[in-house]
Amino acid sequence: MTVTPEGTASAGATASGGVRPDQRHGGAASPSAGVSPGGRGPEGGGRGTASGRAEGAAQRVTELIESLPPGSRLGTKEEMRTLCGVSVGTFNEALRLLQSRGLVTVKPGPGGGLFSAEQSPMVRLGNSVLALDTQQNDVADAVRIRDALDPLLIEDALWHASPADIASLRDHITAMERAVDDTDPVAFVHANWRLHAAIAAISPNSLLSSLYTSLLDLIEGHTLSVLPSGEQPLTEYIAQRHELHRALVDALDRRDRDEALRLIHEHNTSPAAPY
Template sequence: MSDQRDELTAAEVEGFEGPASSRTMWHQPADTQGRVSIGGSRAEVAAGQISRLAATARAGERIGSKEDLRKLCGFSVGTMNEAIKLAQARGVITSRPGPGGGIFACDPSPLSRMNGWFRAAADDESAFAEAVQIRDAIAPLLVEEVLRQMTLADQQALEERLWEVRRARNSQAVSDFIWAGWALHEYIAGIGKRQLLDTLYLSIMDVGTSYLRAVLEATEPDVHLNGLAQVLEDLVDALNRCDTDAAVDALRRTDPTMILSPPPNSPL
């Protein structure tokens, strides 16, 4: 795969608040079939590594010079400069020039720590598993709120988004399929009126999508879209029928990484 990660500037990445599966961050080259080439920023990856290093240090502790971190992370000087700016903007490090200077860990606010955790979770399997556990715990709250607020217009909008999932599945357009699945979950979250709950839900779903991006980029596996597509069908059907238990069950079965393995009892 071609390396396209440097195409976004640090400022663009810092201001980007969309899902990992947005069309800005996903690319599907015409010369590949059933594969995804992941776009994004090397600076974002390096900033995540710096954040993880800072998280292991005490507040005010020196974690190294800029050159130390560059060698450790294996990125270019320009990429590391952008990464340090990102990490500073997120409140996880400070940079001091001159003798005795370097990069120092900060003690960010709880909100900054949470944001840093989400940003650094993309390629972390344990973070993905933790996110799934939290998503499963809040699923009943989310479904209850959605069913309380959902209108006939919302039902129609969900069917339209489900149609996009079907279209992408039938054409085996992997990036379009992931995008369509994200759009469906984004709309579901938007039906509710509890901003904290909805934002937490979408952030957790984005961890799964980000982790999927990392796996696809690293291994380029074959993909199997039918299983996840059926789960999304079940979710919308349950919401339309106002079946709380079935909707919670479908939501808990929603796992973006399902596309990496064939469904049980299906031919390989």
């Protein structure tokens, strides 16, 4: 999970959020700041492909962002490119990655440059919170509509799921279990969404299935991270959600309509809803 904590500037930044002059032209940076002990930045750090170098530069900037309060000035684009030790084209790609992840904003004009993104909007989901890049209201509405469609898709799955469909659903349950074992809530949520998409794909109603998967895509596309709500440990929460989804797939396999509908109701109305 990427959570931007309150903190002080790292070794590569001034108190005002800019880059120190001694690091603007290849000066030594702290190894913890993402530069190899040999002094090479991402361009020469063994990442041979262009995409690998861009990802390395993006990671270098991410590490700096994590040491600063939201909204901090990181420096000019050229200062950050020099700090990362990459070409203009590579840094432009890294900047695109950072912007797509909602981590960096670019402000033009005097005093402008690259800034760490302001605090992400949040949508509460039971005993956890999704940190979003934008569109808080849209995501909250999509979750409500998705929940309303779940019983329809469960009814279709009870009638139309083949043995191969059930086997596919169990593969997604296994992926969720691995995320629980790895204590990786982000991987768990993505595996969970893939399970729900697979249930939707069973429906012969193409309009219903398409609408549902579009809602999932909207939710997933704006989610940056999964955070604890403070009421229950996140690892305990996702373990409970895994068990609920495993029981739901078991009920679909048995064609147990009452149990499947009871579980999807619990899924969407319990304090641990909705994923």
